Amino acid sequence: MLVTDTSTYANVTLDPRANVYFDGKCVSHTFHLADGTRKSAGVILPATLNFGTGAPEIMELHSGACRVRLAGSEDWTSYGAGDSFSVPGNSSFDIEVTDPVSYVCHYG
Amino acid sequence: MLVTDTSTYANVTLDPRANVYFDGKCVSHTFHLADGTRKSAGVILPATLNFGTGAPEIMELHSGACRVRLAGSEDWTSYGAGDSFSVPGNSSFDIEVTDPVSYVCHYG
Structure with missing residues (x-):
């Protein structure tokens, strides 16, 4: 390799x-690990969006800048490259992106 | 697998x-085959854009709809899922996307 x-x-x-x-404010590609685990690699462009979850998610950031507010919270938390945040299942989060965010989303 | x-x-x-x-009208992820060959998987959102090439490229479409005009040509050609088109090196092409295009770009 x-x-x-x-x-x-x-x-x-x-x-x-x-x-x-x-x-197109969010674009992603689905990929699978060798063991079949599904993940997605995506980009969120500058915008303020609300994402819903089915399964719990861990959002792992690889570039960009954003702040995030989980459903039920009043607090916004800032994240950038190297950071990650967790979202419960059957929930949602607001995200305000100021610099395009590259992420990998882990499910389950 | x-x-x-x-x-x-x-x-x-x-x-x-x-x-x-x-x-953000075009977003891509770089990936490498096991032998090290570099490719990219991307999306072009509805827009009319001009892309330059360094190495020759083959654009392989996996979804969407567009038409393409190679540098030096007067003709537009329509492409969709399952189609591909070749672009010479050190050249360019115009692309008019009407439905978001998923593509894999092969270089060299």
């Missing part, structure tokens, strides 16, 4: 058909 | 840091 950067996801299966949400 | 869909890319290394072009 020529790619040695530890911040990449190795040995995955990538679905090239992108998911487009909010008129 | 639980993923058997032949339209996916298996055993790749995915860089989760997205590339954002044209204020």
Whole structure:
């Protein structure tokens, strides 16, 4: 393997058909680990959006800047590259993106 | 491997840091095959854009609808899911996207 950067996801299966949400303010690609675990790698462009969850999610940020308010909370928390935040299942969060956010979403 | 869909890319290394072009009208993720070959999987949202090439490119479409005019040509050609088109190196093309295009770009 020529790619040695530890911040990449190795040995995955990538679905090239992108998911487009909010008129393109959020775009993601689904991928699966070798054990079948589903994840998605996406981008959220500058905007303020509300995302709902089915399964619990961990949002892992790889670039950009945003602040996030979980459902039921009054507090906004800022996140950037290297940060992650957890969202309960069957819930939602508001996200205000100021610099395009690259993320990997982990489910379950 | 639980993923058997032949339209996916298996055993790749995915860089989760997205590339954002044209204020987000084009977003892509770089990935590498097991042999180190670099490709990108991206989305182009509805817009008319001009892309330059360094290396020659093959653009492989997985969803959406667009028409394309290569540099030096007067002709627009329509493409959709399952289609691909080739662009010479050190050249450019105009693309008019009417329905978000998912693509894989092959270089070289």
